[in-house]
Amino acid sequence: METILVLTHADETGSALTKASLEAVTAGKELAARLNASLAIGIVAIDATAAASALASTVARLLAVSGEPFAQPRYSTDAAALEALCRAAEASIVLAPASARFARVAAGVAHRLGGFVDTHITAIGGTDGVEATRWFYRQRVEAVLSRDGRPWFLLLDAGTHAAFAGPPAPAQVEQVAVELPALRTTVTGLRAPSQGTQTIRPDAKLLFVAGAGWTKKQSDGQVHAAEAGDLILGFLRTTGASLGSSKSLVDQGGEGQPVLPFLTHLNQIGQTGATPRHARGLSTCCHGEEPHVVGWRFIADRRAINLDPNCGWTRGKADVVYIADAFQVMAKVNSLLEAKKA
Amino acid sequence: MANVLHIVVCAGIVPDPLQTLEPVTGPAGPGLKNEMVLPAVLDPWAASALYEAAALAAKNPGSKLWLVSLGPKAKLQQVMMTVAQKIAFELVPIDGPIGGFPDAHSTAAVLAETIAALPGLDKAKLLLFGGWESATRGAGVTLQLVGERLGIIDQFQGVDQIDLRDDGSFEVLERVEGGKHQVSVCAGTPAVLGWATGNLAEPRNNPQTGMANMRTIMPALQKAKPTTLAPNGLRYVSVALPKQQRTTRVVKDLTPDEIAAELVEWIGAE
Numbered sequence: 007m008e009t010i011l012v013l014t015h016a017d018e019t020g021s022a023l024t025k026a027s028l029e030a031v032t033a034g035k036e037l038a039a040r041l042n043a044s045l046a047i048g049i050v051a052i053d054a055t056a057a058a059s060a061l062a063s064t065v066a067r068l069l070a071v072s073g074e075p076f077a078q079p080r081y082s083t084d085a086a087a088l089e090a091l092c093r094a095a096e097a098s099i100v101l102a103p104a105s106a107r108f109a110r111v112a113a114g115v116a117h118r119l120g121g122f123v124d125t126h127i128t129a130i131g132g133t134d135g136v137e138a139t140r141w142f143y144r145q146r147v148e149a150v151l152s153r154d155g156r157p158w159f160l161l162l163d164a165g166t167h168a169a170f171a172g173p174p175a176p177a178q179v180e181q182v183a184v185e186l187p188a189l190r191t192t193v194t195g196l197r198a199p200s201q202g203t204q205t206i207r208p209d210a211k212l213l214f215v216a217g218a219g220w221t222k223k224q225s226d227g228q229v230h231a232a233e234a235g236d237l238i239l240g241f242l243r244t245t246g247a248s249l250g251s252s253k254s255l256v257d258q259g260g261e262g263q264p265v266l267p268f269l270t271h272l273n274q275i276g277q278t279g280a281t282p283r284h285a286r287g288l289s290t291c292c293h294g295e296e297p298h299v300v301g302w303r304f305i306a307d308r309r310a311i312n313l314d315p316n317c318g319w320t321r322g323k324a325d326v327v328y329i330a331d332a333f334q335v336m337a338k339v340n341s342l343l344e345a346k347k348a
Numbered sequence: 349m350a351n352v353l354h355i356v357v358c359a360g361i362v363p364d365p366l367q368t369l370e371p372v373t374g375p376a377g378p379g380l381k382n383e384m385v386l387p388a389v390l391d392p393w394a395a396s397a398l399y400e401a402a403a404l405a406a407k408n409p410g411s412k413l414w415l416v417s418l419g420p421k422a423k424l425q426q427v428m429m430t431v432a433q434k435i436a437f438e439l440v441p442i443d444g445p446i447g448g449f450p451d452a453h454s455t456a457a458v459l460a461e462t463i464a465a466l467p468g469l470d471k472a473k474l475l476l477f478g479g480w481e482s483a484t485r486g487a488g489v490t491l492q493l494v495g496e497r498l499g500i501i502d503q504f505q506g507v508d509q510i511d512l513r514d515d516g517s518f519e520v521l522e523r524v525e526g527g528k529h530q531v532s533v534c535a536g537t538p539a540v541l542g543w544a545t546g547n548l549a550e551p552r553n554n555p556q557t558g559m560a561n562m563r564t565i566m567p568a569l570q571k572a573k574p575t576t577l578a579p580n581g582l583r584y585v586s587v588a589l590p591k592q593q594r595t596t597r598v599v600k601d602l603t604p605d606e607i608a609a610e611l612v613e614w615i616g617a618e
Contacts, residue, residue: 079530081503106524110505113452113489114496122453122580125487137585142448143363144483147371148590149378149449154581190535191502197521197529206527212615245615257549271508271545272527277365277483278392278545288611297365308594309614311607315600322593328607329600338608346612 016051063172217292294318359394393479448484480542
């Protein structure tokens with residue numbers, strides 16, 4: 007019989023669990039119910055007792071690692087914490103969110119326990135056993151896999167399960183002791199790479215993607231990079247959309263070509279960038295070829311504006327493609343949105 | 349004051365992103381149709397790691413740079429013809445299977461064993477570089493496993509920047525949620541850095557660098573140790589292309605005003 011452990015961690019406040027952690031809790035509860043398995047939840051936080059209150063109604067065994075060394079993500083401390091939690095729970099299946107914090111350490115912990123790890127899991131199924139679905143080749147090939155070896159760590163992509171929500175209440179938490187190695191790494195904080203507006207908003211409903219066409223010569227033979235920047239930022243302001251870009255547009259900065267100053271490699275979507283999850287996506291001035299579009303795998307409703315009627319988007323990659331000048335269309339969109347807001 | 353670094357970059361080869369991929373299942377498990385004839389490139393994020401490593405080595409005289417790459421040696425040779433023209437490195441090829449379906453734990457074991465046996469490698473000076481995720485398996489676990497096997501417990505993933513200080517310590521910027529970087533300071537080597545894009549452009553081809561590299565790359569390829577990767581109990585239930593092909597509505601005859609109105613309605617729709 008399987009023993010399931012869900013690993014969770016606190017958000018920046020230190021006393022509440024992240025949304026991705028609560029999504030993993032839902033996955034753990036579903037799997038435990040299906041397999042008739044026991045369920046434990048491990049918490050890593052500076053104040054795990056406070057964080058555990060959200061899990062009181064899970065009726066799961068709650069284990070925690072608490073204290074100052076676990077306030078911030080760091081390989082040596084997090085790996086030691088997760089190893090201790092896994093040993094305490096004697097888990098055969100370990101579910102965890104594929105957050106930056108746990109993605110950094112899960113494989114190392116699996117190795118310490120003689121186990122195995124698979125990441126970016128989008129679904130857990132199977133009839134008698136456990137089968138995990140994940141993508142290969144940057145979201146171009148989908149596979150369902152299983153493993154005989156235990157413990158088996160499965161890191162769940164964000165947005166694949168609903169976040170667990172139960173009434174907060176005092177919870178019984180077993181504190182697990184951790185033996186830490188000598189610390190050689192100090193986390194000094196977070197840094198937002200873009201100047202001014204933060205344009206990456208993972209929780210936004212809409213993804214707006216700017217392609218290299220925004221900084222190319224327009225019909226008057228001139229480049230209008232400043233105007234492009236104003237139009238894009240104006241749209242982001244009124245809609246709260248998250249900004250993505252193609253690799254070619256981000257790379258232009260290093261090649262001495264006109265750039266949109268608020269774009270960085272973190273905005274990049276596709277083969278060498280992110281694969282975000284948003285309900286809708288609007289692509290502008292981007293050719294829509296495969297290396298870019300693989301980053302759109304989890305965008306449900308896709309529209310594109312492009313001057314080229316033969317661009318990649320028209321070949322079954324978008325739901326609607328407008329053959330038009332994005333400068334003209336986005337100017338009109340912005341004025342309509344502003345009028346609507348007023 | 350310069351620090352002498354021993355930088356090992358792990359980098360696989362992947363199909364050129366413009367190629368059409370079709371999964372097939374053979375006796376050895378899943379793979380890609382015509383995988384051996386698909387044009388290949390160095391894994392993009394691992395390539396970023398290689399360029400960052402070369403820049404770091406250049407700034408720290410006396411440093412050494414190894415490129416450890418696992419793949420069929422014929423394909424490795426093809427890819428190295430291009431990569432070798434960009435920067436100077438010592439290739440350590442491992443003649444093994446290609447693609448994203450072999451088990452990451454087996455891959456890591458072979459890589460770790462090879463790195464541990466590198467002649468002249470001083471583990472106290474080691475910076476283990478690679479891409480934080482590959483363009484094949486894309487799991488982000490191999491480098492971490494190699495680091496654990498080598499006993500390195502200062503690891504960083506999604507790295508975009510490293511600033512090495514005179515005292516040997518370094519500041520690292522790692523990607524975290526919400527488009528931010530986590531800033532950490534590590535006391536010094538050894539450490540594992542899984543790179544994202546970094547900040548460097550792809551170096552220009554230099555035929556002289558290429559010729560110098562190829563003098564050592566060709567003999568290394570000839571001597572490449574053949575290896576197999578154990579499945580470790582990993583079983584594939586199915587491997588398939590996504591079925592979803594959208595029925596695209598191509599709108600050619602609307603004015604910018606009409607398109608804008610349609611888009612605003614779409615944006616506002618629940």
